[in-house]
Amino acid sequence: MLKFLKEVLRVGEATQKYPFAPAEICEGFRGRPEHDPIRCIACAACTSACPANALSMKTDADAGTRTWAINYGQCVFCGRCEESCPTGAISLTKDFELAVARKDDLIKRAVFKLAYCRSCGAPFAAAKEVEYVGRILASYATSPEEAERIRANAEVCPECKRKLDVEQIARSNPVQQMETAR
Amino acid sequence: MTGSKDFRIGQIYITALNEKMPDAVLDTSWQTDNQVTVTVKLNSLPDAVATLYYEHDGWLSTMVGNDERPLNGNYGLYYVLSMEGAEKCHVIVHAEIPEDSPEFPSVTPKVPAAVWYEREVRDMLGLQPIGLPDERRLVLPDDWPEGLYPLRKDTMDYRFRPQPTTDNETYKFVNDSKVETTVVPLGPLHITSDEPGHFRLFVDGEDIIDADYRMFYVHRGMEKLAETRMGYNEVTFLADRVCGICGYAHSVAYASSVENALGIQVPARGQAIRAILLETERLHSHLLNLGLVCHFTGFDSGFMQFFRVREKTMTLAELLTGARKTYAMNLIGGVRRDILAEQRLTTLKLIGELRGEVKRLVDMLLSTPNFGGRVNGIGRLDPKIARDYSPVGPVVRGSGHRRDTRADHPFAGYKLVDMPVHTQTGCDVLSRTLIRVEEFFDSIAIIEKLLSDTPTGPILTEDFAYVPHKFALGYTEAPRGEDMHWSMTGDNQKLYRWRCRASTYNNWPVLRYMLRGNTISDAPLIVGSIDPCYSCTDRVTIVDVKKARAKTVSYKEMERYCRERSDSPLK
Numbered sequence: 001m002l003k004f005l006k007e008v009l010r011v012g013e014a015t016q017k018y019p020f021a022p023a024e025i026c027e028g029f030r031g032r033p034e035h036d037p038i039r040c041i042a043c044a045a046c047t048s049a050c051p052a053n054a055l056s057m058k059t060d061a062d063a064g065t066r067t068w069a070i071n072y073g074q075c076v077f078c079g080r081c082e083e084s085c086p087t088g089a090i091s092l093t094k095d096f097e098l099a100v101a102r103k104d105d106l107i108k109r110a111v112f113k114l115a116y117c118r119s120c121g122a123p124f125a126a127a128k129e130v131e132y133v134g135r136i137l138a139s140y141a142t143s144p145e146e147a148e149r150i151r152a153n154a155e156v157c158p159e160c161k162r163k164l165d166v167e168q169i170a171r172s173n174p175v176q177q178m179e180t181a182r
Numbered sequence: 183m184t185g186s187k188d189f190r191i192g193q194i195y196i197t198a199l200n201e202k203m204p205d206a207v208l209d210t211s212w213q214t215d216n217q218v219t220v221t222v223k224l225n226s227l228p229d230a231v232a233t234l235y236y237e238h239d240g241w242l243s244t245m246v247g248n249d250e251r252p253l254n255g256n257y258g259l260y261y262v263l264s265m266e267g268a269e270k271c272h273v274i275v276h277a278e279i280p281e282d283s284p285e286f287p288s289v290t291p292k293v294p295a296a297v298w299y300e301r302e303v304r305d306m307l308g309l310q311p312i313g314l315p316d317e318r319r320l321v322l323p324d325d326w327p328e329g330l331y332p333l334r335k336d337t338m339d340y341r342f343r344p345q346p347t348t349d350n351e352t353y354k355f356v357n358d359s360k361v362e363t364t365v366v367p368l369g370p371l372h373i374t375s376d377e378p379g380h381f382r383l384f385v386d387g388e389d390i391i392d393a394d395y396r397m398f399y400v401h402r403g404m405e406k407l408a409e410t411r412m413g414y415n416e417v418t419f420l421a422d423r424v425c426g427i428c429g430y431a432h433s434v435a436y437a438s439s440v441e442n443a444l445g446i447q448v449p450a451r452g453q454a455i456r457a458i459l460l461e462t463e464r465l466h467s468h469l470l471n472l473g474l475v476c477h478f479t480g481f482d483s484g485f486m487q488f489f490r491v492r493e494k495t496m497t498l499a500e501l502l503t504g505a506r507k508t509y510a511m512n513l514i515g516g517v518r519r520d521i522l523a524e525q526r527l528t529t530l531k532l533i534g535e536l537r538g539e540v541k542r543l544v545d546m547l548l549s550t551p552n553f554g555g556r557v558n559g560i561g562r563l564d565p566k567i568a569r570d571y572s573p574v575g576p577v578v579r580g581s582g583h584r585r586d587t588r589a590d591h592p593f594a595g596y597k598l599v600d601m602p603v604h605t606q607t608g609c610d611v612l613s614r615t616l617i618r619v620e621e622f623f624d625s626i627a628i629i630e631k632l633l634s635d636t637p638t639g640p641i642l643t644e645d646f647a648y649v650p651h652k653f654a655l656g657y658t659e660a661p662r663g664e665d666m667h668w669s670m671t672g673d674n675q676k677l678y679r680w681r682c683r684a685s686t687y688n689n690w691p692v693l694r695y696m697l698r699g700n701t702i703s704d705a706p707l708i709v710g711s712i713d714p715c716y717s718c719t720d721r722v723t724i725v726d727v728k729k730a731r732a733k734t735v736s737y738k739e740m741e742r743y744c745r746e747r748s749d750s751p752l753k
Binding site: 001003004007008011014025026027028029030051052076077078079080083092 | 412416417419420483484487490497500504505508510518543545549550
């Protein structure tokens, strides 16, 4: 009993003042992921990395939009989205106070415009993603003309790309080329 | 991966099986250097398991039922034995069951430890164990339709919820007492508890004559979920959620099962970090149990002191992983976050403080006059019963058996440390408590050792290829004992089968024997000494066999009686 009393006196008060004073949080704490729609290119890498299906991506071809959404009620704060994002558009914060009055408030959305194929006119990817890919590929070009051609090529949907490739090969007449080579 | 010819641990057991039972062994294959799967004829299954279990120091770690009809036309059974004799390794006894006759000879009459596994495989895969004395369901509820077996590949989607077939509880609780007893039901449900269980104590006056219990009221279907909805890398995060206390142990066990199956060498630094985090988890878990022992013996101020100190271990977890629970640190191939110099220093400082604080608190607890009388000789687990049922962790070590996965089958960073194993011979609540105290200080020493010479280099490897239909075991020693996972890869970046066995699963079957011969005021203390999740046991039904009268007592009331030991709820 004496030992116990001594211990109690030695320790003093252990209770923290939270929520009347801020809680102490370690560096590197994994809290609410924050999304930056300006940097986001709607590539959906995060949605496939998310183990809890908290992140989703829905395409509405009629409206011409692609909607990215996070449900904080489903999020497990693992940070796989942060690791997989190519543009650093999502990162975890130290915020852990996520209570809301309505369930819907746990969902945050960002709507992106779709890009339409230069060739067939069908929507096939988010406009920002197409622009991002075109810019990266064009940076390897050796002349402004080539850069423009690469950028234009990026605006063609995969389906049309395949078709155009076949047509281009047919135009170059591979049979004749082979015969000439022989 | 097949181990190289000259380095195959476990060959002596195969030789022994071949000598004792000629022609029974059909095939042997090594998944790693110390994991061998031996396929036997179906009729030889009970003898093969019993031979390894009782003649070669084997313990039953888990049993896996697998619907392999799409692969080879058969069901597969895998009895996993942890061999702790001459050559320490895992021997997995495998038998195939043809599709047209889904039954197999039960191992339980020879090895009682198999009882829950065989009841479960009957529920989940519809494989009939012939000769199994216990015909009750284990996992499926009473209102689940006959003939719907959730883990068969062709039966149901993981989201399917069948219509209930009955409104009545049809489960029969077993009472082996020779005298008349009263029934004390404990549980089953409180709407807010996540893991309810129902306890039925058969009492004569205040004495427990026998006990039976039922779990799985909230079966989460994680194995099916993992197999159908998630990629194999994402399952590490699901495994984190198997348990709210020792989830990281499951995550490591799962990750290493896939790493073993695919032959992935996890970098040494990643292995060491896994061990450091596992010990961090043990620190907080053991402090939680020590606090609860205080609580159940009516020493609530001690409980508060242990929980005050426990907060330091939670800070430690937050510092090292970024979360107080569900660390989310594992990927297949290693860990996601390194331990930096500054974190290392803070960790060393924190565990130094913990060592001193906990030492003072333990001295205080053990010198509290009525503590010894309350835990000494209570909840005795006979070493022979322990041998028959393969319990794990502090429960089995408290009954004198030297079993610890960290020492027997070193995994993760435990290869780098000398692993002491503590045993006690009291077989009671006190023994189990003392073992947790000793292991707490070991954990601190292990963390210090691993932090002082951590291997250098990468923490994660991505240099591997996913190969279909490879399988292996992964295991850890969680605070409650061995966690055992068995995974088989699919052909779609998912798992074909994930079998996850938590430590308490192996400890439930012996609880009945621990309760017998004690008084009902000790019941919460005894249940607490196996350290299950506390939300499990909400209410008790007490049946007085002599007066043939049943009474339901709320768990709060039982707990109060355990602490105060006055005003019996039975009067």
